[in-house]
Amino acid sequence: MISGHTQLAAVIGDPVRHSLSPAIHNAAFEATGLDWLYVALPVAAGSAPRALDAMRTLGISGLNVTMPHKDAIAAAVDVQTPAVAKLGACNCVFRHGDQLVGDNTDGDGFVTALRLESGADPAGMRVAVLGAGGAARAIIDALARHGAARIDIINRTAPRANAAALLSDIAVVGSSADLHHADLIVNATSVGMGDDGSSPVDPTVLCSEQIIADIVYNPFQTPLLSAAQAAGATTVGGLGMLVHQAAASFERFTGVTAPIEAMTTAATNALR
Numbered sequence: 001m002i003s004g005h006t007q008l009a010a011v012i013g014d015p016v017r018h019s020l021s022p023a024i025h026n027a028a029f030e031a032t033g034l035d036w037l038y039v040a041l042p043v044a045a046g047s048a049p050r051a052l053d054a055m056r057t058l059g060i061s062g063l064n065v066t067m068p069h070k071d072a073i074a075a076a077v078d079v080q081t082p083a084v085a086k087l088g089a090c091n092c093v094f095r096h097g098d099q100l101v102g103d104n105t106d107g108d109g110f111v112t113a114l115r116l117e118s119g120a121d122p123a124g125m126r127v128a129v130l131g132a133g134g135a136a137r138a139i140i141d142a143l144a145r146h147g148a149a150r151i152d153i154i155n156r157t158a159p160r161a162n163a164a165a166l167l168s169d170i171a172v173v174g175s176s177a178d179l180h181h182a183d184l185i186v187n188a189t190s191v192g193m194g195d196d197g198s199s200p201v202d203p204t205v206l207c208s209e210q211i212i213a214d215i216v217y218n219p220f221q222t223p224l225l226s227a228a229q230a231a232g233a234t235t236v237g238g239l240g241m242l243v244h245q246a247a248a249s250f251e252r253f254t255g256v257t258a259p260i261e262a263m264t265t266a267a268t269n270a271l272r
């Protein structure tokens with residue numbers, strides 16, 4: 001029951017109506033018995049600082065941030081976590097007393113999903129990351145913090161790969177020749193999304209000793225994941241990162257342990 005005591009959380013973005021976050025977070029509130037409600041709020045480009053003012057004025061308890069506002073919100077919060085300070089991008093704003101704290105849960109969400117789904121730890125791994133956009137940068141930063149030995153960044157546009165390589169001492173600009181040597185290959189591009197039907201790598205380079213992770217979650221089974229399974233590799237799909245970045249946000253907002261199973265079920269059902 002929504003009452004005068006119900007606390008509000010939201011995701012802002014443009015477009016945002018397709019977001020799975022309301023389904024995932026409302027399922028989590030229900031599973032934990034919290035009197036909270038989560039909605040999607042379309043906010044036009046350029047209006048992010050005013051959305052943050054609205055969060056203060058209206059007493060909104062937690063905010064997730066998606067395209068195109070991640071950079072503008074990172075610059076406008078009162079306190080940045082080290083991940084946000086490094087990435088200049090924020091996907092989660094929570095309250096600490098009177099202050100609005102900006103965090104980035106994308107990278108740690110990926111690492112949690114990787115650990116749970118593959119049983120492997122990034123520490124000591126040689127990684128190839130495909131892509132150098134916002135998602136790739138968050139993943140590179142998190143893999144470096146969690147002890148990866150080397151990260152080769154492979155991107156269509158060279159200047160973006162160069163910029164991403166500055167995130168960590170262990171990150172370098174790579175090429176498709178590095179894929180053979182990788183323990184872990186991460187697709188952090190949008191290749192394979194929707195009806196695209198294409199794989200970001202030549203399937204013949206994949207082998208059974210590798211872990212292949214895709215951040216694309218729609219379709220659930222991407223062409224890359226199919227090729228990886230055919231090669232006998234361990235696979236990690238994109239839904240786990242989506243759920244675990246949401247779980248980390250939920251915990252920042254509420255201080256309550258996230259109900260992962262309920263959130264995973266909600267994400268899976270919302271995708272169908």
Ligand code: ATR
Pocket residue numbers: 130131132133134135136155156157160188189190191
């Ligand atoms: P996100 O925030 O989801 O990471 P983004 O910042 O727009 O989105 O980054 C998208 C990534 O997918 C980029 O690395 C992009 O490559 P460019 O930097 O060259 O643009 C990559 N990407 C998108 N479409 C691609 C395609 N058809 N082939 C190869 N890479 C592609």
